[in-house]
Amino acid sequence: MLDSHRSCPDGLKSTMKNLIFDRSDDVSTADLKKLYIATFGCQMNDYDSQRMAQILRNRYVLTSRPEEADLVLVNTCAIREKAENKAYSLLGRFRKLKKLRPEMVIGITGCVAQLEGGRLLHRMPFLDLVIGPLEIYRLPEILEDGRAAEKWPSVHTELDRDFSIPLVRAPLPENNPVRTFVTIMQGCDNFCTYCVVPNVRGREISRPPGDIVAEVEHVLAQGVREVILLGQNVNSYGKKNRDYPCFSGLLRAVAGVPGLERLRFTTSHPRDLTSDIMKCFREVPQLCEHLHLPVQSGSTGILKRMNRHYTRDQYLSTVDRLKSICPEIVLTTDLIVGFPGETDSDFLDTLSLLETVEFEQIFPFKYSPRPGTRAASFEDQVPLHVQNERFEEVLRVQNEIGMRRHKVLEGRKQEVLIEGPSRGDRSEITGRTRGNHVINLPGPAELAGEVVTVEIERACCHSLRGRLPGSVSLQDEGFTSVTNELY
Ligand code: SAH
Ligand code: SF4
Ligand code: F3S
Numbered sequence: 001m002l003d004s005h006r007s008c009p010d011g012l013k014s015t016m017k018n019l020i021f022d023r024s025d026d027v028s029t030a031d032l033k034k035l036y037i038a039t040f041g042c043q044m045n046d047y048d049s050q051r052m053a054q055i056l057r058n059r060y061v062l063t064s065r066p067e068e069a070d071l072v073l074v075n076t077c078a079i080r081e082k083a084e085n086k087a088y089s090l091l092g093r094f095r096k097l098k099k100l101r102p103e104m105v106i107g108i109t110g111c112v113a114q115l116e117g118g119r120l121l122h123r124m125p126f127l128d129l130v131i132g133p134l135e136i137y138r139l140p141e142i143l144e145d146g147r148a149a150e151k152w153p154s155v156h157t158e159l160d161r162d163f164s165i166p167l168v169r170a171p172l173p174e175n176n177p178v179r180t181f182v183t184i185m186q187g188c189d190n191f192c193t194y195c196v197v198p199n200v201r202g203r204e205i206s207r208p209p210g211d212i213v214a215e216v217e218h219v220l221a222q223g224v225r226e227v228i229l230l231g232q233n234v235n236s237y238g239k240k241n242r243d244y245p246c247f248s249g250l251l252r253a254v255a256g257v258p259g260l261e262r263l264r265f266t267t268s269h270p271r272d273l274t275s276d277i278m279k280c281f282r283e284v285p286q287l288c289e290h291l292h293l294p295v296q297s298g299s300t301g302i303l304k305r306m307n308r309h310y311t312r313d314q315y316l317s318t319v320d321r322l323k324s325i326c327p328e329i330v331l332t333t334d335l336i337v338g339f340p341g342e343t344d345s346d347f348l349d350t351l352s353l354l355e356t357v358e359f360e361q362i363f364p365f366k367y368s369p370r371p372g373t374r375a376a377s378f379e380d381q382v383p384l385h386v387q388n389e390r391f392e393e394v395l396r397v398q399n400e401i402g403m404r405r406h407k408v409l410e411g412r413k414q415e416v417l418i419e420g421p422s423r424g425d426r427s428e429i430t431g432r433t434r435g436n437h438v439i440n441l442p443g444p445a446e447l448a449g450e451v452v453t454v455e456i457e458r459a460c461c462h463s464l465r466g467r468l469p470g471s472v473s474l475q476d477e478g479f480t481s482v483t484n485e486l487y
Contacts, residue, residue: 035056036065036073038073038090040075041077042079045110048110049073051136051168055139055168057170062173067101071107073107073109074091078115078370079370081369087112088123105128105152106128108129108131109136110132111197113157114133121153128146132157132159133200134159134202137166163202163205164186169218178225179226179419180219180224180228181227182228183229184230185205185234185237186204187232188203188233190232192296192306205240209238216254220257225260225417226263227262227264228265229254230266233268236269247277264288268291270308271314289326289330290331290434290435291322291329291332297342298346298350301346302341302349303315305340305378307374316353330436331358337350337366337390340378340381351394354398367382399461406437406464407459409437414439415452416453418447429441429442433454433464442468
């Protein structure tokens, strides 16, 4: 099981050199060992965990019980200290399992593995493998090697400049997924002063368009209806490759793949959001009207110190332009409170930006100094108690805005792609609007994968409650709570 702690035109042909895995259906599951994968961090890591499960599927079957696993992989995130510590504490639990079953193989993969490398072996001598995010595709070979030559523990953290994400042709690990991610680029060149990603994922490399289209075709053939294109800054897709389309061209090519119901992408850098990309929201019917556009701060001074390459006014005018091109657009954002040097007045600028833009949902974070980043050595670090106060204030302000925005939807009808049974209440179903609002409603699980019209009955600040037209209103039945997150 993948445990998550917390998705063509001629000339876009797949590069066959990247076809590294094809399924072999003649392996009986009785012959397979057991694999447990825990995943922390962003959608990139979700995607990578899926790929690991796929490339190992000739030897391992997924289990949801780490205590019975032969191979345990913890796919880690280094974005904030807290994320890193969560991975260490889980690994500490697995150390106890390994004492009971010494033959169990334990590996740390992902961004913490890349950041810390061999130092992890001193900290956690029970580890067998340390594998950075670009090396995960070598797992079959690494596992083979270790067995033959007793080479473990071993560390694999090359950040190869020529790396290209392989095309994996194997069934997706989940049963009947309705939506999935397709990574279109690796790494980041932006070097925001707070961010560890360029250090752990390397320089920006776009994936060949033919591979992207081939992967989209592959997932659609397995029943996927919605694809989310992934990258740290998808808007700069193809900039380094003269023969690749730009991002808006890629969007149009992917949207043209037969059978695709819905298309989304994340994440966008505001500086690179061109008019061509904005127009896609109006002109590409499959592209849903939701944009995650991280602002990080509402203060021009702080944005400069963050090396974000836009001012508050430029961000606001980008949002205005987008809203004039696509009035239905639903906006969400990330922001950091307590960045070094952030004064009360800078913070008030962030609050006023929230009021001006009226995001549907925000993802706020307290600044966390990261090794190897420029901001970690800035002198004027903001004390934790101030960060805490600002964090609470941002949540309070946004809860009101989010509620206000959601209330507007009450009584309206929305197109919803049903994903399956609701997490909170298995007798209900859950899905998403085109604007990416999570909506829960009574209905049969067989609707998974269908787009249905849903009437919005009740709005909460993180999700919606609805019903299929003609069905009984749950408000009449005294319904009181909604639990799902927006995303
Ligand atoms: N590539 C994406 C996001 C990457 S990380 C982008 O540029 O938008 C996701 C979010 O984590 C960031 O948007 C930022 O808000 C937050 N983040 C990154 N580094 C951080 C740090 N050192 N402390 C706190 N939050 C951080
Ligand atoms: Fe980090 Fe900035 Fe790159 Fe996003 S754009 S991954 S925040 S360096
Ligand atoms: Fe975390 Fe790595 Fe993603 S640091 S946010 S898992 S790219």
